[in-house]
Amino acid sequence: MQPSFWHDKWDAQQVGFHLSAVNPLLVKYWPQLELDANAQVFVPLCGKSLDMCFLAEQGHEVLGCELNELAVQQFYRENELAFDISTLAEHQRFHTEQVTIYQGDIFSLDAAEMPNTQAFYDRAALIAWPEEMRSAYARQLAKLVPANSTGLLITLDYPQAELNGPPFAVSDDWVQANLATDFEIERLSSEDVLSENPRFVNKQVSWLTESVYKLIRKG
Numbered sequence: 001m002q003p004s005f006w007h008d009k010w011d012a013q014q015v016g017f018h019l020s021a022v023n024p025l026l027v028k029y030w031p032q033l034e035l036d037a038n039a040q041v042f043v044p045l046c047g048k049s050l051d052m053c054f055l056a057e058q059g060h061e062v063l064g065c066e067l068n069e070l071a072v073q074q075f076y077r078e079n080e081l082a083f084d085i086s087t088l089a090e091h092q093r094f095h096t097e098q099v100t101i102y103q104g105d106i107f108s109l110d111a112a113e114m115p116n117t118q119a120f121y122d123r124a125a126l127i128a129w130p131e132e133m134r135s136a137y138a139r140q141l142a143k144l145v146p147a148n149s150t151g152l153l154i155t156l157d158y159p160q161a162e163l164n165g166p167p168f169a170v171s172d173d174w175v176q177a178n179l180a181t182d183f184e185i186e187r188l189s190s191e192d193v194l195s196e197n198p199r200f201v202n203k204q205v206s207w208l209t210e211s212v213y214k215l216i217r218k219g
């Protein structure tokens, strides 16, 4: 999507993707990455996700990237975290002890700005892109995270013709065909989640699955 799409959503506070609690799939599957507690974790397209608080509570240093400034301001304010702001190349860097967010476009973020990252967490980031932009995002993610870093990816899949994204449908075939060059891929789960998603039920979408993948950046 173009930046204006997301800025308009945040301005209107139409943020139905934002969860009011930590994602249970993160809680369930994060231990499978077997990371050191102090590992730095990159959260692309982070919004104001409470998942960053969960990761910080595990001891991780969290590094987010988010386009919209209001989203970033809301993250720190709503979680009562005092922050400082500096400018780093094309991004504003919001910082508190365990959570740093680069506010700006992920495509202008440079791997040199996050050399110590050991892990990543993609929830509602890959699936936020329409198919024609998705592989460019996946390539940028692969450029940003170092070799051998490991991450969780959460996707949704459904018959795309039955509903307009975002979130966009991402099939297991797409993941295997487009991510395997850069990542080792292990699918950890795939569940039918239609009944838990009223927007999809109301639009009479025939099926909806949510999958969790463990990825390892190839060397």
Ligand SMILES: C[S@@+](CC[C@H](N)C(=O)[O-])C[C@H]1O[C@@H](n2cnc3c(N)ncnc32)[C@H](O)[C@@H]1O
Pocket: 003, 006, 007, 017, 018, 019, 044, 045, 046, 047, 048, 049, 065, 066, 067, 068, 071, 104, 105, 106, 107, 123, 124, 125, 128, 166
């Ligand atoms: C569907 S939301 C998901 C947010 C978060 N991951 C969550 O789970 O709540 C996608 C987010 O990506 C941000 N975004 C969109 N394009 C971006 C870009 N080019 N660079 C950085 N962030 C972007 C949007 O502003 C939005 O907050």
